[in-house]
Amino acid sequence: xxxxxxxxxxxxxxxxxxxxxxxxxxxxxxxxxxxxxxxxxxxxxxxxxxxxxxxxxxxxxxxxxxxxxxxxxxxxxxxxxxxxxxxxxxxxxxxxxxxxxxxxxxxxxxxxxxxxxxxxxxxxxxxxxxxxxxxxxxxxxxxxxxxxxxxxxxxxxxxxxxxxxxxxxxxxxxxxxxxxxxxxxxxxxxxxxxxxxxxxxxxxxxxxxxxxxxxxxxxxxxxxxxxxxxxxxxxxxxxxxxxxxxxxxxxxxxxxxxxxxxxxxxxxxxxxxxxxxxxxxxxxxxxxxxxxxxx
Amino acid sequence: xxxxxxxxxxxxxxxxxxxxxxxxxxxxxxxxxxxxxxxxxxxxxxxxxxxxxxxxxxxxxxxxxxxxxxxxxxxxxxxxxxxxxxxxxxxxxxxxxxxxxxxxxxxxxxxxxxxxxxxxxxxxxxxxxxxxxxxxxxxxxxxxxxxxxxxxxxxxxxxxxxxxxxxxxxxxxxxxxxxxxxxxxxxxxxxxxxxxxxxxxxxxxxxxxxxxxxxxxxxxxxxxxxxxxxxxxxxxxxxxxxxxxxxxxxxxxxxxxxxxxxxxxxxxxxxxxxx
Numbered sequence: 189x190x191x192x193x194x195x196x197x198x199x200x201x202x203x204x205x206x207x208x209x210x211x212x213x214x215x216x217x218x219x220x221x222x223x224x225x226x227x228x229x230x231x232x233x234x235x236x237x238x239x240x241x242x243x244x245x246x247x248x249x250x251x252x253x254x255x256x257x258x259x260x261x262x263x264x265x266x267x268x269x270x271x272x273x274x275x276x277x278x279x280x281x282x283x284x285x286x287x288x289x290x291x292x293x294x295x296x297x298x299x300x301x302x303x304x305x306x307x308x309x310x311x312x313x314x315x316x317x318x319x320x321x322x323x324x325x326x327x328x329x330x331x332x333x334x335x336x337x338x339x340x341x342x343x344x345x346x347x348x349x350x351x352x353x354x355x356x357x358x359x360x361x362x363x364x365x366x367x368x369x370x371x372x373x374x375x376x377x378x379x380x381x382x383x384x385x386x387x388x389x390x391x392x393x394x395x396x397x398x399x400x401x402x403x404x405x406x407x408x409x410x411x412x413x414x415x416x417x418x419x420x421x422x423x424x425x426x427x428x429x430x431x432x433x434x435x436x437x438x439x440x441x442x443x444x445x446x447x448x449x450x451x452x453x454x455x456x457x458x459x460x461x462x463x464x465x466x467x468x469x470x471x472x473x474x475x476x477x478x479x480x481x482x483x
Numbered sequence: 484x485x486x487x488x489x490x491x492x493x494x495x496x497x498x499x500x501x502x503x504x505x506x507x508x509x510x511x512x513x514x515x516x517x518x519x520x521x522x523x524x525x526x527x528x529x530x531x532x533x534x535x536x537x538x539x540x541x542x543x544x545x546x547x548x549x550x551x552x553x554x555x556x557x558x559x560x561x562x563x564x565x566x567x568x569x570x571x572x573x574x575x576x577x578x579x580x581x582x583x584x585x586x587x588x589x590x591x592x593x594x595x596x597x598x599x600x601x602x603x604x605x606x607x608x609x610x611x612x613x614x615x616x617x618x619x620x621x622x623x624x625x626x627x628x629x630x631x632x633x634x635x636x637x638x639x640x641x642x643x644x645x646x647x648x649x650x651x652x653x654x655x656x657x658x659x660x661x662x663x664x665x666x667x668x669x670x671x672x673x674x675x676x677x678x679x680x681x682x683x684x685x686x687x688x689x690x691x692x693x694x695x696x697x698x699x700x701x702x703x704x705x706x707x708x709x710x711x712x713x714x715x716x717x718x719x720x721x722x723x724x725x726x727x728x729x730x731x732x733x734x735x736x737x738x739x740x741x742x743x744x745x746x747x748x749x750x751x752x753x754x755x756x757x758x
Contacts, residue, residue, distance in 0.1 A: 377595075378663075380585070383588075383620070384585075392616070396605075397606070
């Protein structure tokens with residue numbers, strides 16, 4: 189008996205066409221603008237971010253677009269020099285937990301061992317429940333505020349150590365939950381019927397389907413890490429002065445906010461642009477992931 | 484030929500299998516796939532499959548019909564070893580599923596074609612990759628060799644050209660189902676359990692998939708267990724059938740006999756509902 193007719197190849201229903209990604213493009217554009225500014229401005233403008241260039245508390249002008257701070261340093265060059273450090277720390281603080289947490293969570297989710305699942309998840313729950321700021325402060329106490337990982341400045345080591353120690357747990361939880369959902373899918377059931385080894389199922393089938401979920405969270409988490417790094421100077425921890433860093437610039441401007449609003453608000457403005465871009469990208473990725481699952 | 488059970492119990496099947504593909508051996512006596520007095524309940528809930536017995540002889544096609552909730556799909560999951568019976572046994576090649584480990588070659592003897600062709604395939608793998616992986620993982624073929632076998636297999640199920648490099652999201656339901664069938668065939672099974680393989684497809688595509696299953700069964704002598712609520716589909720493809728209701732077999736026999744002179748009132752009501 190012959191097959192009746194060939195189907196139209198490549199016929200894709202309208203509901204499965206890619207949606208417009210204006211939000212994603214604008215978000216990526218905003219993030220790229222901040223990153224580009226942080227890379228290019230310190231190259232074009234060779235002013236030392238710690239140099240005293242004018243009188244203190246000068247308002248924004250053509251010469252100093254973000255004004256000067258309490259000791260006469262150029263806020264413009266300090267904000268964009270600080271951005272390099274904050275973004276580098278955020279990337280390092282997210283990538284390592286993203287990879288370790290995704291792998292650990294997927295392996296636990298794929299395991300049929302109830303004991304492993306219970307023990308591992310209670311351990312991660314304990315770490316998640318422990319206040320993150322306390323962990324950072326404890327590590328600062330243990331390592332000391334001057335602890336350094338070259339070429340990063342003093343204080344960065346404790347921030348990174350804390351995020352690496354704690355942050356993977358959130359990714360592990362997400363990955364485990366997604367893996368449990370995937371295990372009910374027919375294509376994972378088929379891998380079992382075909383006798384595929386567990387490492388193959390994890391590496392070739394589960395991880396590629398789990399990683400979009402954790403990667404989407406990682407984009408939002410990057411902003412959280414930026415906020416954390418910026419918050420630490422308010423607790424006397426984090427990056428040590430005079431290294432320019434967004435949190436320390438805002439902290440310095442806090443005391444003179446009524447007279448020199450430009451010190452804190454210029455930094456807040458840059459972080460807001462970055463945050464808006466990140467959230468637009470996250471929203472777009474989440475809605476795309478939902479659409480992909482529905483089709 | 485790699486023997487799974489003792490030599491005197493074995494016959495070689497599928498003379499059409501391509502060189503370098505996975506070897507298939509099944510016992511000569513009795514059914515390839517035999518369910519004996521199988522009962523199954525999810526957790527501590529009521530039994531959804533009750534005392535079902537059936538045997539799938541070599542190359543036979545058996546239909547399982549019943550309305551939604553009658554236990555057909557659960558029985559399919561039991562037959563392929565995805566679920567373990569609460570009581571009773573299911574044997575493949577004379578051995579119970581419980582003794583067949585993941586890497587045991589006998590694991591490949593029963594494969595499944597799923598109801599939803601989109602969720603049955605890894606959304607991130609192309610059709611070619613989906614099928615070639617079976618050859619890599621199951622027969623240890625090198626990547627190039629596995630791709631070549633996969634191309635042949637996809638061609639056999641009617642997929643050629645650009646379609647083989649597409650992912651499920653870029654293919655039609657019928658194309659996805661063909662990939663699902665090719666993946667099952669790549670394991671060189673003795674029996675394919677097809678759980679409502681056409682119910683998620685357009686009417687025009689349903690006929691193509693049914694013709695494909697019929698052709699492949701006749702060419703390769705593969706046993707078929709067809710789960711369906713559609714009596715026309717079952718009558719087209721199978722020699723014998725069982726009728727399930729509330730997890731129990733209410734009637735069984737030759738498909739033509741069941742459809743032309745049903746003995747049980749439930750079978751009659753199923754036939755009447757179609758007419």
